[in-house]
Amino acid sequence: MARNKRMSGARKALLLLTAIVVVLGGVVGLSATKLGGSAAPKLALDLSGGTEMILSPKATNGGGDISKDQLDQAVDIIRQRVDGAGVSEAEVSTQSGKNVVVSMPDTPSQETRDLIQASAQMSFRSVLAEGDGAAVPQDKRTEESKLPHPDAQPTNGSDSNWITPELQKQYEQRDCTANPGKDDQLDPKKAVVACSQDGKQKYILGPVELNGSDIKDASHSQVESGGGVSTGQWGVNITFTDHAKNVFKDVTQRLYGFYGQDQNDPKASFAIMLDGGVLQAPRAQNVISDGQAQITGNFTEDDAKGLSEQLKYGALPISFKIESEQQISATLGTDQLQMGIIAGIIGLLLVCVYSLFQYRLLGFVTIASLLVAGVVTYEAITLLGWGVNYRLSLAGVAGLIVAIGQTADSFIVYFERIRDGLRDGRSVPSAVDHGWMRARRTIWASKGVNLLAAVVLYFVAVGNVRGFAFTLGLTAIADLMVIFWFTHPMMVLLSRTKFFGEGHRLSGLDAHALGYVPLYRGAGRLRDPEDSPRRKRRRDEAGEEPDRPLTIAERRRAEALKSKEHQAESPEENPGQNPEGADNA
Numbered sequence: 160m161a162r163n164k165r166m167s168g169a170r171k172a173l174l175l176l177t178a179i180v181v182v183l184g185g186v187v188g189l190s191a192t193k194l195g196g197s198a199a200p201k202l203a204l205d206l207s208g209g210t211e212m213i214l215s216p217k218a219t220n221g222g223g224d225i226s227k228d229q230l231d232q233a234v235d236i237i238r239q240r241v242d243g244a245g246v247s248e249a250e251v252s253t254q255s256g257k258n259v260v261v262s263m264p265d266t267p268s269q270e271t272r273d274l275i276q277a278s279a280q281m282s283f284r285s286v287l288a289e290g291d292g293a294a295v296p297q298d299k300r301t302e303e304s305k306l307p308h309p310d311a312q313p314t315n316g317s318d319s320n321w322i323t324p325e326l327q328k329q330y331e332q333r334d335c336t337a338n339p340g341k342d343d344q345l346d347p348k349k350a351v352v353a354c355s356q357d358g359k360q361k362y363i364l365g366p367v368e369l370n371g372s373d374i375k376d377a378s379h380s381q382v383e384s385g386g387g388v389s390t391g392q393w394g395v396n397i398t399f400t401d402h403a404k405n406v407f408k409d410v411t412q413r414l415y416g417f418y419g420q421d422q423n424d425p426k427a428s429f430a431i432m433l434d435g436g437v438l439q440a441p442r443a444q445n446v447i448s449d450g451q452a453q454i455t456g457n458f459t460e461d462d463a464k465g466l467s468e469q470l471k472y473g474a475l476p477i478s479f480k481i482e483s484e485q486q487i488s489a490t491l492g493t494d495q496l497q498m499g500i501i502a503g504i505i506g507l508l509l510v511c512v513y514s515l516f517q518y519r520l521l522g523f524v525t526i527a528s529l530l531v532a533g534v535v536t537y538e539a540i541t542l543l544g545w546g547v548n549y550r551l552s553l554a555g556v557a558g559l560i561v562a563i564g565q566t567a568d569s570f571i572v573y574f575e576r577i578r579d580g581l582r583d584g585r586s587v588p589s590a591v592d593h594g595w596m597r598a599r600r601t602i603w604a605s606k607g608v609n610l611l612a613a614v615v616l617y618f619v620a621v622g623n624v625r626g627f628a629f630t631l632g633l634t635a636i637a638d639l640m641v642i643f644w645f646t647h648p649m650m651v652l653l654s655r656t657k658f659f660g661e662g663h664r665l666s667g668l669d670a671h672a673l674g675y676v677p678l679y680r681g682a683g684r685l686r687d688p689e690d691s692p693r694r695k696r697r698r699d700e701a702g703e704e705p706d707r708p709l710t711i712a713e714r715r716r717a718e719a720l721k722s723k724e725h726q727a728e729s730p731e732e733n734p735g736q737n738p739e740g741a742d743n744a
Contacts, residue, residue: 165592166655169648176531176644183538190545200537201544202264203552203626204250206496209264211487213254214275214479227256233479234259236434237275259479262487264550275479281371281470282432284364285316285414286440287350289425292335292359300331316365317413317426321350326363335361345435356436364430364437368410371433373403375450377470379463382455393463395454397470404450411452414443431470438466499556506560510567518574521659521667524649525570532566532641536634551630554623558630565609566638570646572605573598574667577650581670587662591654595647602642609635 190196201207216225216233225233230253237259238251249263261275306327309320335354345351347367354361375398382394399407410429418427428440441454454466507529514522536559543549576598580590613632617625653659659666 165651169651172644172648176640179640180531180534180538183535183542187538187541187545190542194545196541196545198541200540201548201550202496203550203555203623204262204264205552205623207264207550208487209262210266211260211262211485212267212272212275212481213483214259214261215257215482216259217478217480230256230259237261237479241271241275258482266486272481281374282347282367283369283373283410284351284367284430284432285410286362286425286428286430287317287319287322287365288330288363289428289440290330290361292354292361294334295331301327313365315413316368316410317417318365321365322363323350326350326352330361330363333361335359353430353432353435353437355440356438360437360440362425362430362437362440364432369399369403369406371470373400373406374398374470375400377467379458379460379467382453392455393458393460394456395458395463395467395470397452397454399450399452401450404448407450407452408446408448411443411445411447415446418442418444438470495553496556499553499560503556503560503563506563510563514567514570517667519665519667521574524646524653525567525574527649528570528641528646529563529566531645532634532637535637535640536562536630539633539637540630549629552623552626555626555630558627559634562631562634562638565605566634566641568605569602569638569642572601573642573646573650577668578673581662581668582673582675584670584675587660587668588651588654590668591650595650602639606635606639 187196187198191198214237216230234251234253238249241249241251241261241263249261251259251261254260263271267275303324306324307319307322309323311320313320330352333352333354335358337358345353350363350365352361353364377398378396379393380396381389382392383389414427414429417424421427422442427442429443430440431438439454439456441456458466510529511522511526514525516522518525540549540551544551573594576594577587577590578594579597580593581587585593610632613628613635616628617632620628659668662669662671664672
């Protein structure tokens with residue numbers, strides 16, 4: 160019964176992996192033929208070349224020169240916009256402290272060009288509703304008869320009459336977790352639906368009540384209590400211009416009214432938006448009449464500094480003009496890609512040769528597993544390129560090459576555990592099951608470490624190193640899928656065949672070739688624990704003799720040798736005795 164259950168489980172695992180490979184391949188083919196995708200992975204700037212644009216900043220309010228800090232902040236804003244537009248592996252930097260250079264793969268669309276050239280749009284809107292970023296389930300959405308219907312013209316930014324039935328439907332359908340997106344074309348005079356930058360929250364916001372140009376200054380500092388004592392928390396300080404001071408007073412007076420009635424009322428919040436995304440939505444806990452506000456929360460010093468810089472420089476009315484644009488060739492060229500592919504093929508061939516030499520025909524299971532892992536990884540990278548515009552850089556290719564050795568490690572651990580079971584006298588099916596129980600824990604631990612290293616490297620590193628970390632983590636997941644859903648099930652099925660199950664000498668599972676000692680050794684002797692291959696190998700390395708009973712002849716000869724050595728050390732005690740007598744005794 161247990162045997163049939165294991166066989167059935169192995170077949171189901173193989174079918175599951177086959178279905179995954181076929182579905183992924185079908186989606187790749189569909190995207191390449193019908194949806195404008197490609198059957199090959201997209202390449203990054205260093206391998207495929209692209210477009211380089213030199214942008215010159217210009218103050219839209221007719222201000223003076225752009226400072227270095229402002230230009231650095233502009234670079235960050237452009238990088239956020241390019242990433243938000245789905246362009247991966249783009250490079251944004253300054254040139255001579257005057258211009259901004261943007262390099263991106265392929266040719267950018269007109270929408271991407273307009274997005275890059277646009278000035279930073281910061282605005283402040285009152286919150287009308289707030290909720291989780293995910294879309295509201297279909298069965299929990301507001302019924303048509305219960306949708307809000309405005310009965311009057313809204314009188315201020317927090318008036319619920321801004322919420323129309325269409326806006327309520329849009330709010331419930333919006334899924335910010337899947338696509339936070341940013342819409343810098345939001346109508347400033349109407350209520351809108353917007354997402355937080357991390358996609359965890361979504362809002363219905365009233366019309367714009369203040370703009371980024373209304374901010375005079377922003378900084379960060381530790382929050383002080385009413386007695387002037389530092390609380391140890393970090394906060395962001397905002398100073399509004401004289402013109403905006405009275406507007407902000409009216410807004411906080413209105414919001415504080417909601418806060419006084421219910422501290423959890425979303426209408427007590429004031430959303431700060433940059434390029435259509437909500438940076439923060441703090442609640443008004445006081446009426447601020449002097450135009451100096453402080454945002455508090457669970458900020459670290461870096462968080463507070465980052466937000467203050469976004470408020471300070473994100474409000475700058477800077478636009479960019481494309482001074483020049485040119486097509487650039489791949490910085491590393493196709494030769495580097497070909498060398499990387501050749502290196503991968505050589506590494507793969509060496510692993511195959513080693514597997515066949517070490518594991519005989521069992522090595523074909525390793526080769527097949529590597530091929531399946533390669534197909535899964537290829538399909539995943541191709542689909543990521545089509546779905547989220549992921550691009551494979553040379554660093555990513557290096558990660559794929561390194562993964563070949565790591566994938567082979569899993570098979571070696573598994574096969575060696577099986578062989579240990581055979582040396583201990585287990586049958587092949589029993590050794591496969593027992594070896595899998597022991598190897599599985601090691602494989603989980605190994606791949607867990609690989610994934611942890613890849614995640615840390617991805618979030619800590621910048622540039623192409625992140626591409627290496629991404630492929631390293633992706634291949635670790637593919638390796639787990641293959642060894643659990645292909646390699647082990649294949650071993651379960653093969654162990655029930657005559658060739659592998661009976662341990663043919665070419666199968667790689669020949670117990671006698673591996674040093675197995677049978678239980679009955681003949682001449683009335685049974686297998687001793689000291690006869691195990693591991694203990695024998697340990698004795699050979701240490702030069703020790705086996706600890707077993709001596710025969711009568713061996714014991715007499717040992718006594719004679721001992722007597723001879725004693726006479727040689729003390730000849731005066733036996734002057735007339737023949738030294739050869741001991742041998743003749």
